[in-house]
Amino acid sequence: MSDTPRYLVAGQLRREYYITPAGRALLDVPGGSAVYAGVGAAVWQPDHPVGLVARVGQDYPQDWLAEFERRGLSTRGVRILPETVDLRSFFAYSDENTRSRSDPVAHFARIGQPFPKALLGYTNPEPRLDSRTRLSASSLRQGDIPSEYLDAAAAHLSPLDYLTHTLLPAVLRQAGFSTVTLDPSVGTMLPTFWDDVPALLTGLTAFIPNEEKLQALFYGRSTDLWEMAAAMASYGCELVVIKCGRRGQLLYEAATRNRWEIPAYPTRVVDPTGAGDAFCGGFLAGFRLTFDPLLAVMHGNIAASLAIEGSGPFYALDALPGLAQARLEALKQYVRKL
Numbered sequence: 001m002s003d004t005p006r007y008l009v010a011g012q013l014r015r016e017y018y019i020t021p022a023g024r025a026l027l028d029v030p031g032g033s034a035v036y037a038g039v040g041a042a043v044w045q046p047d048h049p050v051g052l053v054a055r056v057g058q059d060y061p062q063d064w065l066a067e068f069e070r071r072g073l074s075t076r077g078v079r080i081l082p083e084t085v086d087l088r089s090f091f092a093y094s095d096e097n098t099r100s101r102s103d104p105v106a107h108f109a110r111i112g113q114p115f116p117k118a119l120l121g122y123t124n125p126e127p128r129l130d131s132r133t134r135l136s137a138s139s140l141r142q143g144d145i146p147s148e149y150l151d152a153a154a155a156h157l158s159p160l161d162y163l164t165h166t167l168l169p170a171v172l173r174q175a176g177f178s179t180v181t182l183d184p185s186v187g188t189m190l191p192t193f194w195d196d197v198p199a200l201l202t203g204l205t206a207f208i209p210n211e212e213k214l215q216a217l218f219y220g221r222s223t224d225l226w227e228m229a230a231a232m233a234s235y236g237c238e239l240v241v242i243k244c245g246r247r248g249q250l251l252y253e254a255a256t257r258n259r260w261e262i263p264a265y266p267t268r269v270v271d272p273t274g275a276g277d278a279f280c281g282g283f284l285a286g287f288r289l290t291f292d293p294l295l296a297v298m299h300g301n302i303a304a305s306l307a308i309e310g311s312g313p314f315y316a317l318d319a320l321p322g323l324a325q326a327r328l329e330a331l332k333q334y335v336r337k338l
Contacts, residue, residue: 003049004048004148005049005152006045007045007152007156007285008145008152008154009034009038009050009052010156010160011052011054011160012138013087014030014031014087015030015060016028016029016030016031016089018093020270020311021093023110024311025113026312027116032089033159033274033277035274037156037277037280038281039274039314040279040280040281040282040307041281041282041284041303043281044303046072046317049072050281051073052073052075052078053077055140056078057083057087058084059084059085060080071317076146076148076149077144096269096272097246130161130185133163134163138160139160139163150175150176153177153179153288155172155284156182158183159184159186165188170203181205181280182200183208183277184207184209186213186216188200190217191219191220194217197217202237205287206237206293208240209242218231225250228242229250229252230252233252237254239251246269247264248264249264249297251293258337259337260297262331262336263335267308271310275308278306282302283296285303286299298328298335302324306319
């Protein structure tokens with residue numbers, strides 16, 4: 001395995017406490033957008049490490065970082081702050097399509113398990129507007145990217161705050177990155193940020209929101225996803241990919257105005273956690289391998305299909321050799337151009 005990351009993924013690392021659709025409780029397990037997106041890329045290029053860029057506290061488990069390295073995710077870009085940082089996340093699925101982040105006590109009672117002591121004092125972070133002026137502890141700075149990561153040519157920015165998303169693409173382009181993709185935060189994709197969103201898109205290779213975020217941004221303006229995609233593309237990004245959960249993805253190409261529907265690869269859903277992030281990592285790797293937008297979406301689609309068949313960020317990496325490629329070939333016949 002080469003030591004130099006071929007891909008860079010910026011995002012969050014979390015300590016997750018959650019209940020799967022089948023009612024299984026997973027307590028204090030590694031998660032977060034950065035690790036799932038990194039794994040999505042590694043599905044397609046396991047021989048090249050993926051460089052993670054994130055911020056954690058001094059209390060973040062060191063054995064998790066060692067496991068990331070063992071799995072091919074470089075942690076040289078994980079900045080450990082000299083303080084404790086609460087990275088706990090709680091959520092519970094009532095079914096594969098419905099996730100709740102509120103009232104953890106009731107959810108543990110529902111499955112007949114005692115409330116975990118590690119969640120005492122936990123409060124669900126309320127969705128709020130991103131700040132246009134103030135960095136948070138988790139905001140990434142230019143100096144968080146190790147110099148050796150800048151030899152990579154492709155990067156994905158997972159959901160982070162507005163200031164991080166406006167800063168890093170310019171930094172990466174100046175460093176010579178030719179492929180930069182971005183999945184926006186919930187706190188940016190709101191009508192209040194309508195005039196600020198164009199700053200996020202200029203020069204991106206691909207803008208990759210889910211449909212709920214787009215619908216929230218366009219509330220009162222449009223209900224047509226293709227109209228929304230065209231509007232986003234007009235701000236200067238090459239591709240808009242809309243993640244639609246179990247319905248798959250929509251792809252809009254700015255240069256040709258081509259529109260594609262890609263259905264989700266049919267598989268049994270055990271745990272949908274991290275599927276959207278795994279898709280983004282798979283898309284990034286697929287695009288760099290083929291430079292074909294449609295094939296890139298299919299690579300992301302298959303990475304997500306592997307991730308949801310089990311729990312934990314590394315489940316997708318334990319798939320049978322050749323399974324991802326076989327699924328990719330099978331998916332091609334179901335793609336539809338509109």
